Amino acid sequence: MTKVLLIAEHDGKTLNPSTAKALTCAAAIGPTEIAVLGDGADAVASQAAALAGVQKVLQVSRAENASPLAAVLAPQIAALAGDFSHLLAPSTTFGKDVLPRAAALLGVPQVSDIMEVLGERKFRRPIYAGNVIVETEVPAGCLVVGTVRTASFKAADAGGNASVEAATTDADLPTHTRYIKLEAQASERPDLQSAARVVSGGRGVGSAENFEVIYKLADKLGAAVGASRAAVDAGYVPNDMQVGQTGKIIAPDLYFAIGISGAIQHLTGIKDAGTIVAINKDAEAAIFEVADIGLVGDLFSIVPELEQKLG
Numbered sequence: 001m002t003k004v005l006l007i008a009e010h011d012g013k014t015l016n017p018s019t020a021k022a023l024t025c026a027a028a029i030g031p032t033e034i035a036v037l038g039d040g041a042d043a044v045a046s047q048a049a050a051l052a053g054v055q056k057v058l059q060v061s062r063a064e065n066a067s068p069l070a071a072v073l074a075p076q077i078a079a080l081a082g083d084f085s086h087l088l089a090p091s092t093t094f095g096k097d098v099l100p101r102a103a104a105l106l107g108v109p110q111v112s113d114i115m116e117v118l119g120e121r122k123f124r125r126p127i128y129a130g131n132v133i134v135e136t137e138v139p140a141g142c143l144v145v146g147t148v149r150t151a152s153f154k155a156a157d158a159g160g161n162a163s164v165e166a167a168t169t170d171a172d173l174p175t176h177t178r179y180i181k182l183e184a185q186a187s188e189r190p191d192l193q194s195a196a197r198v199v200s201g202g203r204g205v206g207s208a209e210n211f212e213v214i215y216k217l218a219d220k221l222g223a224a225v226g227a228s229r230a231a232v233d234a235g236y237v238p239n240d241m242q243v244g245q246t247g248k249i250i251a252p253d254l255y256f257a258i259g260i261s262g263a264i265q266h267l268t269g270i271k272d273a274g275t276i277v278a279i280n281k282d283a284e285a286a287i288f289e290v291a292d293i294g295l296v297g298d299l300f301s302i303v304p305e306l307e308q309k310l311g
């Protein structure tokens with residue numbers, strides 16, 4: 001019998017929007033329950049229960065789950081999965097970290113980056129930086145474990161009223177990994193992976209100081225800030241801002257690529273973006289092949305002018 005378990009992504013208080021997007025994929029496969037692993041996390045469980053199409057929320061509460069460590073969560077997820085035919089998580093940093101561990105513990109393969117559901121066990125997914133889309137089928141009798149490419153699915157609506165049930169597992173938790181502390185930069189800007197508008201800078205921006213021009217435009221637009229890998233590698237910005245194949249896959253309505261050449265590994269991160277605006281001084285840059293609006297010129301004159309015009 002088809003029964004999907006979706007692992008919720010959250011910060012202990014708020015359900016991450018990636019969960020609602022992954023739910024749309026899950027619900028296309030079959031009846032779906034959501035597992036919320038946390039320490040309490042009652043508010044998260046309620047938010048999950050309020051999503052349309054959720055059959056039930058399983059709340060696994062234990063002190064070790066206060067900070068989500070893949071090594072600690074995976075054995076519990078593997079223990080929960082026994083009753084289900086499918087185990088899914090969003091293909092975010094969280095899901096990419098935790099789900100392969102659960103799949104390994106269960107001794108099954110993983111289908112990564114599901115972008116379309118063709119059948120209960122048959123999916124479309126991108127490979128080679130999104131240049132090739134393949135159909136993958138999981139053999140009958142094998143638990144289907146998959147991460148969901150959130151950029152490919154719209155978020156499930158609110159309006160659900162599922163029950164929340166306490167669940168426990170007798171999973172042995174590892175002692176080799178423990179949480180020490182989280183060092184994160186506080187930012188007032190929207191979250192890169194769920195923002196409707198994103199302004200990204202590349203190597204063309206030239207330095208960490210020059211990135212101020214990108215932040216200013218982003219703040220005018222109420223946008224999140226992203227970057228190419230070259231900008232990250234050069235130390236202009238931290239690597240959690242990287243957009244692309246080995247960074248974040250995003251699907252904003254509006255994307256600015258500024259001083260970015262348009263390498264395929266970058267483009268794979270913005271495949272599902274709405275309007276793409278490119279600013280580059282090289283009229284031959286590959287980014288102009290995918291851009292809806294292209295401005296050829298020096299970013300240090302175009303971007304401040306644009307920012308001023310926005311008032």
Ligand SMILES: Cc1cc2nc3c(=O)[nH]c(=O)nc-3n(C[C@H](O)[C@H](O)[C@H](O)COP(=O)(O)OP(=O)(O)OC[C@H]3O[C@@H](n4cnc5c(N)ncnc54)[C@H](O)[C@@H]3O)c2cc1C
Nearest residue numbers: 202203204228229230244245246247259260261266281299
């Ligand atoms: C396995 C693998 C994974 C990768 N993953 C990623 C990934 O996740 N994300 C990613 O982005 N890349 C990734 N890359 C790297 C990718 O191949 C490119 O090297 C990278 O995207 C280039 O970044 P860039 O466009 O900022 O730099 P460049 O290619 O150096 O381009 C800089 C651009 O800025 C323009 N420019 C310079 N000065 C100005 C100016 N004053 N005004 C306007 N324009 C200006 C130039 O004309 C040029 O087009 C990956 C590569 C590999 C091999």
